[in-house]
Amino acid sequence: MRASKHIVRPYGDTTGDGMVQMSFTLPLPHDKRAEGAALLLAKKMGMDPAMVVHAKAMGPDFTFFVVYGAVQHLVDVREVQVVERDYPLLSPKEINAAIKKGLHRPLVVVGACIGTDAHTVGIDAILNIKGFAGEKGLEYYSEITVVNLGAQVSVPDLVEASRLAKADAVLVSQVVTQRDAHLTNTREMSAAFREAFPRDKRPLLVVGGPRFDESMTAELGVDRIFGKGTTPGEVASYLVSSLVPAPSTRKKAG
Structure with missing residues (x-):
């Protein structure tokens, strides 16, 4: 029993x-x-x-x-398979300190909604200082420089803007999902970045939206997928865990 x-x-x-x-x-x-x-x-x-x-x-x-x-x-x-968080959640103070100590410069994030997607509520929730779910967005972090390109950004324009900004990470939100537009756009975006940047110079590619399957990172050619309900603190903590070479500043995942 x-x-x-x-x-x-x-x-x-x-x-x-x-x-x-x-x-x-x-x-x-x-x-x-x-x-x-x-x-x-x-x-x-x-x-x-x-x-x-x-x-x-x-x-x-x-x-x-x-x-x-x-x-x-x-x-x-027991048969359920999920993508577990494999990095610690840090406070804004810890995130700023880790970036300052590990990079010695601001961490640069470029965000956009690509293709015909005009729904900026997702990308704004993560980037704008007003944030989401009681957490302030990445603009609030003193050691993160945010370039929010807004909606309906073409993939070539996103690549060029990321190059000019010397982006460490690119965040793309996709809300429009008819006929799997979010998957098509993400594959196009990841292919363009891999063609435009050497492997060791390519920015981290992160996508998010309510209809993404978090297990499809390899299939879509991105580094991380975030689903509905993701908070700015989760994204910022992931960026630190992936981009900042300072393991001594990290806490165990709780």
């Missing part, structure tokens, strides 16, 4: 009842036929019994649904 603690099932009302809630849109006008189609889809996905708890017309030809139902699937948490 001890092994059962590794097996989990979702629940909504009582532990282990398997109840889940799912939302989706169908290209059908809102009527009983559309609701029937939503239930049929839910059952084909393994939800049984299932019920439509919300349906709303999205214009004349589409309907948004929320379906609630039970699934029989179990999850063994």
